[in-house]
């Protein structure tokens with residue numbers, strides 16, 4: 508019996524379990540010297556014709572390799588459904604999300620600006636860049652129930668400026684993006700802003716501040 512269990516290739520399920528608990532890492536660079544290739548091979552990486560690929564299961568090893576890659580100017584990425592930007596996420600977004608105003612305009616999830624389809628930049632609410640670099644962040648996402656970073660639920664419409672400002676930020680930006688997806692909430696915010704503006708105008712008028720300012724001006728001119 509023992510003889511069989513040692514050879515995991517006879518039990519594909521065991522190999523499968525091994526693989527799903529390991530994180531596939533991809534290291535790319537313009538050129539690898541003989542020494543660098545030897546180092547990566549020693550750490551279990553293999554050359555696939557384009558990059559070095561391998562599997563890692565713990566944070567300590569990841570930190571060590573990330574540091575190594577930084578020192579040698581290689582790109583380090585965790586390649587799985589949480590760490591890889593799909594090539595067609597923009598197309599996916601437009602399939603699942605229809606324009607919210609007059610079947611023509613989308614709203615920027617961060618500032619509420621109206622955008623036509625060609626002006627929309629699709630943003631990943633939970634940033635891919637961060638997930639691709641950190642096992643810890645991937646674990647956090649898994650806890651939150653995010654299985655695929657390119658899931659339509661993780662995609663929002665954003666204007667170019669907001670998308671650039673958001674970048675890899677999380678925290679409050681995620682919250683803003685989440686509530687920014689609802690048209691009604693934007694209407695409520697706009698009404699509140701208008702109300703606040705009216706209130707300030709009323710207070711200025713009531714306390715004769717506007718007439719005081721005008722009086723001051725009239726003295727000079």
Ligand SMILES: [Zn+2]
Nearest residue numbers: 615618666669
């Ligand atoms: Zn915006």
